Structure formats: structure tokens, C-alpha cells
Amino acid sequence: MSIINKNIISLRDKYKDYFPIGAAIRPDDINGPHKEILLKHYNVLVAENHMKFESTQPKENEFTYEAGDKIVDFAMDNNMKMRGHTLIWHNQTTEWVFLDNQGDKVSREVLLERMKNHITEVMNHYKGRVYAWDVVNEAIEDIEDKQLRTTEWLDIIGEDYIEKAFQYAREADPEALLFYNDYNNEQPKKLEKTYELLKKLLEQGVPIDGVGIQAHWDINDVHLFDNLRNAIEKYASLGLQIQITEMDISMFSFEDKRKDIIKPTKEMLEKQARVYEKVFSIFREYKNVITAVLFWGISDEKTWKDNFPVKNRKDWPLIFDENHKEKLSFTKIVEF
Ligand code: G3I
Numbered sequence: 001m002s003i004i005n006k007n008i009i010s011l012r013d014k015y016k017d018y019f020p021i022g023a024a025i026r027p028d029d030i031n032g033p034h035k036e037i038l039l040k041h042y043n044v045l046v047a048e049n050h051m052k053f054e055s056t057q058p059k060e061n062e063f064t065y066e067a068g069d070k071i072v073d074f075a076m077d078n079n080m081k082m083r084g085h086t087l088i089w090h091n092q093t094t095e096w097v098f099l100d101n102q103g104d105k106v107s108r109e110v111l112l113e114r115m116k117n118h119i120t121e122v123m124n125h126y127k128g129r130v131y132a133w134d135v136v137n138e139a140i141e142d143i144e145d146k147q148l149r150t151t152e153w154l155d156i157i158g159e160d161y162i163e164k165a166f167q168y169a170r171e172a173d174p175e176a177l178l179f180y181n182d183y184n185n186e187q188p189k190k191l192e193k194t195y196e197l198l199k200k201l202l203e204q205g206v207p208i209d210g211v212g213i214q215a216h217w218d219i220n221d222v223h224l225f226d227n228l229r230n231a232i233e234k235y236a237s238l239g240l241q242i243q244i245t246e247m248d249i250s251m252f253s254f255e256d257k258r259k260d261i262i263k264p265t266k267e268m269l270e271k272q273a274r275v276y277e278k279v280f281s282i283f284r285e286y287k288n289v290i291t292a293v294l295f296w297g298i299s300d301e302k303t304w305k306d307n308f309p310v311k312n313r314k315d316w317p318l319i320f321d322e323n324h325k326e327k328l329s330f331t332k333i334v335e336f
Contacts, residue, residue, distance in 0.1 A: 003033045003324050011041040014334045018287045022294035024048040027067050030074045033324040034298045044292050045075045046083040053093040056122050063121055072129050086134035087119050088165045090151035098152040111156045116168045123172035132177035135169045136162050140193050147193050163206040170207040181212030181245055186231035195234050211235045212245035219271045220253040236289040246296035248317035249275050250305050257310050264316045269328050277332035299324045
């Protein structure tokens with residue numbers, strides 16, 4: 001029996017004059033209830049894990065596209081756009097990338113060659129199907145007085161690894177939109193560092209089309225709305241487009257490590273709905289610069305938040321519940 005309530009409006013139809021709406025998916029989401037939700041509500045997809053370095057090139061020059069292809073084929077068959085996530089990141093990148101046969105760190109030249117090879121191969125494989133790529137992910141440091149995160153990429157190549165990645169990406173697929181993607185980059189300190197970095201790169205002529213605001217938020221952040229507005233305006237002032245790339249709104253703030261809540265309360269669900277309502281009204285207001293909004297998952301049945309920041313603690317950050325029904329958060333997004 002279908003889980004879809006025919007009387008419920010389609011999210012993507014409701015937002016057709018604003019921006020595409022999407023979700024991060026795993027290969028098994030293209031069957032069962034999640035498939036029905038995807039087909040009714042979304043028109044842009046991203047692979048939650050299967051286009052990352054460790055998935056696409058687990059061993060040197062052994063490219064594996066099976067899982068990613070399954071997701072991309074599903075998107076193409078159903079008239080959806082496909083984002084690519086992600087080419088260069090410190091996480092989910094197999095160790096071989098940074099080491100030689102003896103287990104020593106490779107030189108800058110070797111790592112640049114490997115970076116170029118990876119970007120070129122993967123973008124070529126998905127050319128014409130993936131329209132936008134997170135070229136570099138999470139390169140900004142969280143700690144206050146340091147701009148770039150310490151990673152093997154930075155350590156071995158140096159600060160220009162970011163511009164090199166974007167240049168290789170533009171050469172590989174001149175048609176694809178190229179994004180810099182990060183979390184907490186609407187918060188003032190990280191915003192400032194990101195703004196400075198992007199401004200400098202753009203002045204140098206580095207090909208960057210947009211910035212991804214991941215939007216892993218929670219229901220208790222009282223500064224969120226002001227921060228968000230401010231961030232959108234600042235990034236837009238650089239001439240960049242903005243995509244909301246990984247949205248979910250956790251029931252817990254980062255510091256809240258409670259494990260005894262086994263069901264969201266009515267108050268939590270209402271609070272979450274108010275946050276979703278408000279951020280979507282801000283997105284609509286800035287529809288001229290926001291070119292896509294994607295959730296990081298489909299329903300509360302499974303989400304990365306079930307294991308972060310507390311392992312094995314259930315969270316309910318999405319707009320469909322554990323039984324795939326529309327939550328109040330869904331209703332508030334489509335009621336305008
Ligand atoms: O698939 C295996 C499974 O076979 C195994 O039994 C299980 C045991 O732990 O692990 C499963 O793999 C997990 C995988 O997610 C699939 O669920 C990995 O351990 C786990 O590390 C991995 O986490 C992913 C995380 O990135 C890793 O960095 C999350 O799914 C994914 O949602 C998350 O996504 C990131 C974005 O790429 C970048 N921005 C932040 C965002 C959230 O962390």
C-alpha cells in the first residue's frame with residue numbers, strides 16, 4: 001500500500017517558483033517508502049556517501065561508480081538534478097592517497113597529480129549528469145584564530161590546494177557549477193574566515209560559482225535567523241550563488257548529551273516546525289541567490305544524527321517522521 005497521502009501538496013511543486021528541493025540519499029532509498037517520498041517531493045538529489053573519495057577511488061586508479069551510478073540513474077530517469085558530493089575533503093578519503101609504497105608521505109607534486117587525476121576522472125564519469133559539485137568540503141578551521149583546517153591536503157600541498165582543486169574541476173567539466181561547502185559557515189567567526197578566503201580566491205580568478213551552507217542546525221539556536229540572513233547577504237555580495245546543501249534541524253543542541261529521550265515531545269516538534277518555517281521564509285526571501293535547498297536524508301527513520309554527536313541516540317531532524325508521514329515541520333514549510 002502506498003504511504004503517500006494524495007491530498008498532501010508536493011514540496012517541489014509548491015517551491016517551483018523558488019528553487020529545487022532535494023535530499024541526500026543512500027542506494028537503498030530508491031526502493032520502498034523513501035522512493036515514494038522522493039518521487040513526489042524532490043527534484044534534486046545528492047549521494048550521502050557514495051561519491052566521496054573512498055567510494056569512487058578506494059585504491060589508486062581503481063574507480064568504482066556502481067553505487068553512485070545507481071543514484072544518478074534514478075535521478076536522471078525521474079527528471080531530477082544531481083549534485084556531486086564531494087571531491088576534496090579530509091574525511092572519507094582512503095589513506096593511500098597521501099602515502100607512497102613505503103608508507104611515507106608523498107611529495108606535493110605527487111599529491112597534486114593524484115588530486116588532478118581524481119577530479120578529472122570522477123567529473124568526466126559524471127559529466128552531463130551531475131550539474132554542481134562540492135569541489136572542496138570543510139576546509140575552514142573551527143578554532144578561532146586559524147583560517148584553514150589542518151589536513152593532509154594542506155600539510156602536503158600547501159594553502160594553494162584549494163585553488164588547484166577548483167582549477168582542475170573547471171578544466172574537467174567547464175559546464176559544472178563549482179561549490180565550496182562547509183558547516184557552521186553562517187556563524188559570524190566562521191563566516192568571516194570563509195568570506196575572506198572566497199574573496200581572495202575570486203580576486204585571483206579561481207573558478208568558484210557558489211557556496212554551500214550545510215545547515216546542520218538545531219531547534220535551540222537563538223542566533224540562527226540573524227546569522228543566516230547576514231551570511232546570505234555576505235556571500236551574495238561576492239557574486240556567489242548559495243545552496244543549502246545538507247539541512248537537518250536536530251532536537252538537541254551540540255552540548256546536550258542526554259540519552260533518555262526516546263520520543264520527541266509535542267513541544268520539541270512544535271519548536272522544530274517554527275524553525276523550519278522561519279528558515280524557509282528566509283530562503284524564499286532570497287530566492288534570487290539561493291539556487292537549491294537539500295535535506296541531509298529523507299525521513300527520521302534513519303539519519304546520521306542518530307550517531308552524532310552522541311552514538312546510538314535517536315534524533316528526529318527531518319520533515320518526515322519515522323513512519324514516513326509528514327511532520328508539522330513539513331506543513332509549516334508548505335503553508336505560505
Ligand atoms: O555502511 C557501514 C556499515 O556497513 C557498518 O556496519 C556501519 C558501522 O559503523 O558503518 C556504516 O558506514 C557508516 C556510513 O556513514 C553509512 O551509514 C560509517 O561508519 C559512517 O562514518 C558514515 O558516516 C557518514 C559521515 O558523513 C562520515 O563522515 C554519514 O553517513 C554522512 O551523513 C556524513 O555526511 C557528512 C557530509 O559528507 C559532509 N558534511 C557533514 C555530514 C554529516 O557528518
